[in-house]
Each structure stands twice: as structure tokens, then as C-alpha cells.
Amino acid sequence: xxxxxxxxxxxxxxxxxxxxxxxxxxxxxxxxxxxxxxxxxxxxxxxxxxxxxxxxxxxxxxxxxxxxxxxxxxxxxxxxxxxxxxxxxxxxxxxxxxxxxxxxxxxxxxxxxxxxxxxxxxxxxxxxxxxxxxxxxxxxxxxxxxxxxxxxxxxxxxxxxxxxxxxxxxxxxxxxxxxxxxxxxxxxxxxxxxxxxxxxxxxxxxxxxxxxxxxxxxxxxxxxxxxxxxxxxxxxxxxxxxxxxxxxxxxxxxxxxxxxxxxxxxxxxxxxxxxxxxxxxxxxxxxxxxxxxxxxxxxxxxxxxxxxxxxxxxxxxxxxxxxxxxxxxxxxxxxxxxxxxxxxxxxxxxxxxxxxxxxxxxxxxxxxxxxxxxxxxxxxxxxxxxxxxxxxxxxxxxxxxxxxxxxxxxxx
Numbered sequence: 576x577x578x579x580x581x582x583x584x585x586x587x588x589x590x591x592x593x594x595x596x597x598x599x600x601x602x603x604x605x606x607x608x609x610x611x612x613x614x615x616x617x618x619x620x621x622x623x624x625x626x627x628x629x630x631x632x633x634x635x636x637x638x639x640x641x642x643x644x645x646x647x648x649x650x651x652x653x654x655x656x657x658x659x660x661x662x663x664x665x666x667x668x669x670x671x672x673x674x675x676x677x678x679x680x681x682x683x684x685x686x687x688x689x690x691x692x693x694x695x696x697x698x699x700x701x702x703x704x705x706x707x708x709x710x711x712x713x714x715x716x717x718x719x720x721x722x723x724x725x726x727x728x729x730x731x732x733x734x735x736x737x738x739x740x741x742x743x744x745x746x747x748x749x750x751x752x753x754x755x756x757x758x759x760x761x762x763x764x765x766x767x768x769x770x771x772x773x774x775x776x777x778x779x780x781x782x783x784x785x786x787x788x789x790x791x792x793x794x795x796x797x798x799x800x801x802x803x804x805x806x807x808x809x810x811x812x813x814x815x816x817x818x819x820x821x822x823x824x825x826x827x828x829x830x831x832x833x834x835x836x837x838x839x840x841x842x843x844x845x846x847x848x849x850x851x852x853x854x855x856x857x858x859x860x861x862x863x864x865x866x867x868x869x870x871x872x873x874x875x876x877x878x879x880x881x882x883x884x885x886x887x888x889x890x891x892x893x894x895x896x897x898x899x900x901x902x903x904x905x906x907x908x909x910x911x912x913x914x915x916x917x918x919x920x921x922x923x924x925x926x927x928x929x930x931x932x933x934x935x936x937x938x939x940x941x942x943x944x945x946x947x948x949x950x951x952x953x954x955x956x957x958x959x960x961x962x963x964x965x966x967x968x969x970x971x972x973x974x975x976x977x978x979x980x981x982x983x984x985x986x987x
Contacts, residue, residue: 622680622750626757629673633764635666640768643775652782656775657925660872663772664843667868667943671954674761674947677754684747758944765940769933776870776928783913783925796820797916800883810890811861814903815967817882817895828878831899838876838976841906842867842929842959845952846978850971861969862905862962866952869931873906873959875920876976884912884926890960894926907960929957 639662642655649655799820807813844867851859879896882903887893890907898904910930914920934942946954963970 620746620750620753621683622677622753625673625677625680626753628676629670629757629761632666632669632673633761635669636663636764636768639663639666640771643771646775647778651786652778653786653925656779656782657872657874657923660772660775660779661843661874661923663768663775664868664872668843670761670765671943671947674758674944675950677757678948681751681754684751687747762940762944765943766936766938769936769939773870773933776872779872779925780911780913780928800916804883804885804887807887810887810893810905810907810962813883813887814895814905814962814964818901818903818964818966820882822880822882822897828899831877831902834877835975836977840865840976840978841876841926841961842871842873844868844871844955844959847952847958850969850973860960860962862960863972865959865961866955867929867957867959868955869929869933869957870910871929871957871959872925873909873927873929874923875904875926876922877904878922879904879920881914881916881918881920881926883916884914891930892927896920896926901966903964905960905962905964907962908958929959931957 639659642659642662646652646655646659800817803816803820804813807816842865844865846863847866848854848860848864850863851861853859854864873894875896875898877898879898881894882897883893883895885892887907892907892909892912894906894909894912896904896906906926908929909927912927913925920926933939943954961972963972963975
């Protein structure tokens with residue numbers, strides 16, 4: 576990852592204040608404009624903090640798009656394009672989270688207005704009466720001078736309270752306006768970069784097929800794999816068969832077992848179903864089902880050798896890699912897969928892309944904002960199945976992978 580992308584991402588993870596310091600230096604004006612008052616409010620109100628998070632995410636998106644021309648000219652286009660696409664998807668996920676928080680804050684404020692509608696009506700009515708009535712008239716009382724003095728004292732006591740409630744109401748309305756400005760500007764910005772990222776994915780698919788810097792292919796057995804695939808009637812049978820095909824994984828690998836609990840998930844998305852949790856039909860799968868956006872990038876989290884790639888039953892395209900002797904990692908449900916059996920992959924190398932189609936540019940931003948407000952798996956219609964095996968045993972990915980801020984569990 577480039578210095579610019581790393582700086583923005585680190586600042587974003589450090590918090591809104593740190594993000595605000597670097598966004599303008601790297602990318603120029605942000606999503607929401609409004610002068611110094613808005614910038615100051617970004618670290619003072621919940622909506623402002625969500626806006627600051629979204630600003631940092633937008634900076635990541637713009638920085639990723641700025642890197643695209645350099646990636647196309649890079650010696651190893653696969654590595655460069657992978658970094659750009661990954662950074663773009665992380666930026667989208669972070670922006671999604673900022674929009675979700677902002678929308679939640681707007682709903683909270685609106686619920687407060689509804690709950691206090693009667694009180695607010697009385698406050699506004701009193702303020703209107705005070706504004707429209709001349710002070711000399713308000714201080715006159717038919718009972719005489721003493722009552723006039725008393726009414727003046729009451730008025731002086733009531734006015735500050737009304738003013739305080741009015742200021743609180745104005746602050747809430749300002750927060751809602753901030754959220755609305757964020758949503759409108761995010762919608763306009765997102766469509767602009769969509770075509771560039773679609774082109775980056777197309778170039779990646781082409782570059783992965785033509786890559787000349789890949790380590791030497793090792794232990795290719797297409798005929799045996801073909802026979803095994805035709806004989807297997809389940810993914811479990813197929814994986815067991817591949818495990819029985821004794822192969823050295825090629826060049827020495829790093830300590831895979833020592834990486835337990837620290838692996839990065841292969842895709843940006845939402846964990847829909849954890850290990851062995853039944854789906855709506857009662858079917859349990861010994862792996863994770865992860866909801867992803869259309870055309871999401873899938874990467875191997877550890878150096879590994881490709882043992883199988885291609886279609887299998889109703890899983891779509893399946894990629895099975897061997898990160899160490901005795902271990903298999905399975906990715907199922909891809910639309911495109913990269914590489915060939917026997918290729919040795921580095922950690923972070925792309926293994927394929929998810930399917931689905933993004934909305935047209937003129938609709939993408941608005942739809943993204945609406946889906947972000949809904950949270951969960953909204954806007955992530957594709958599903959990647961992730962399974963980890965040791966010999967004939969399946970392992971719970973929760974014990975191996977880390978859920979980062981942009982790959983979250985399903986929220987009820």
C-alpha cells in the first residue's frame with residue numbers, strides 16, 4: 576500500500592480527529608462543505624464524528640483512484656492493481672460505516688423530536704408570542720405596578736430557559752442538515768469513480784492471466800483432478816480427495832500454524848453465517864458465508880499453492896489452495912478465478928472476483944447511500960463461502976481469522 580493510502584487508513588482507524596488532519600493535505604476538499612463551523616463540529620457532535628469518518632473514507636477512495644494510472648504502468652500490474660482495488664473497497668466499506676452511523680444519528684434525533692413534539696410546540700408558541708409582542712405591552716398588567724413587576728420577574732426567568740431549548744433544537748437541526756449534506760455529496764462522488772474501478776478489475780483479470788513473475792508452477796494434475804471432481808458428490812468429498820493427493824506444496828512456506836488468530840479475511844464484506852450455523856433451510860456448513868458487494872476482490876490471506884480452481888456442483892467457481900502441508904483453504908462462489916493449478920501464490924495475491932453487477936454510475940451513489948443506511952448485508956448480494964481444513968477435519972474460521980473494521984459480523 577502506498578504511503579498516501581496507508582496514512583489515510585491509519586488516520587481513519589485512529590479516529591475522526593486524526594483523520595481530519597490528513598484528509599485535506601492528501602485529497603483536497605472533502606464531501607461536506609460549510610466553513611470552519613462545520614469543521615469544528617465534526618469532533619463535537621455524533622453526526623459530526625460520523626461525517627469525519629466518512630471524510631477519511633472518501634479520502635481513501637480518492638487516493639485509490641489517483642493511484643490507478645500508476646498501477647497500469649507498474650512492472651507487476653497484478654500487485655499494483657490489487658492494491659488499488661483493495662484500497663478502494665476498504666474506502667467504500669469505511670464510507671458505508673460512516674453513512675450508517677450518520678443515518679442512525681438522524682433517526683435518533685427524529686425520534687426525539689416525535690417524543691417531544693408537544694413540548695416543542697409549546698416552546699415554539701411561547702417564543703413566537705415573545706417575538707411578536709412589544710415588550711411594553713408584555714410588561715403591563717391590569718392589577719397594577721406590583722403585578723407588572725412580578726410579571727417582569729417571571730418573564731426574565733422564563734426567557735433563558737426558552738432560549739436554551741431553542742439553541743438545543745437548532746443544534747439538533749444542524750446535525751440533521753450535516754447528515755443530509757453528507758449523504759447528498761457522497762452520492763454524487765461515488766458515481767464518478769465507478770467506471771475507473773470497473774476498468775481496474777478488467778485490467779486485473781487480464782494481467783493475472785498474463786503474469787510472468789509468478790513462481791514456477793508445481794505439481795499440476797488436471798486429469799486426476801477432473802476424475803476426482805466428477806466422482807465427488809459434495810464439497811466435503813472433493814476436499815477429502817484433494818487432501819489424499821499427496822503433494823509437496825513446493826517452496827518452503829512460512830509458519831502457517833503460528834498465524835492462527837491473525838489471518839486477514841480474503842474479502843471485504845459481512846459474515847452472514849458463522850461456522851456450523853444453520854441457514855433458513857436448516858443446512859449447516861462447516862465454514863463461513865460472507866456477504867460481499869458485486870465484483871468484490873478475493874485474496875489469499877497466506878502464501879499458498881493452488882490445488883484446484885474451477886466450477887464445482889452448484890458452488891460456482893471454487894478455489895482450493897494449500898497454505899501448508901495438511902491444510903486446505905476453500906473459497907467457493909466466485910465468478911472469476913485467477914491462476915492455474917500448481918501456481919504458488921504470495922499472501923495477498925488475488926484469487927478471483929465475485930459475481931454480480933454494480934448499479935450504473937448515475938444510480939450507484941444513491942443506491943450505495945440507501946443500502947448503507949440499512950446496514951447489515953444490504954448492498955452485498957453476493958456470497959463467498961470460506962472453509963478451512965486440516966486433513967479430514969474442518970476448522971472454525973473464528974479461531975484463525977481477524978474481523979477488521981470493514982469485515983463485520985451480521986448485525987441483528
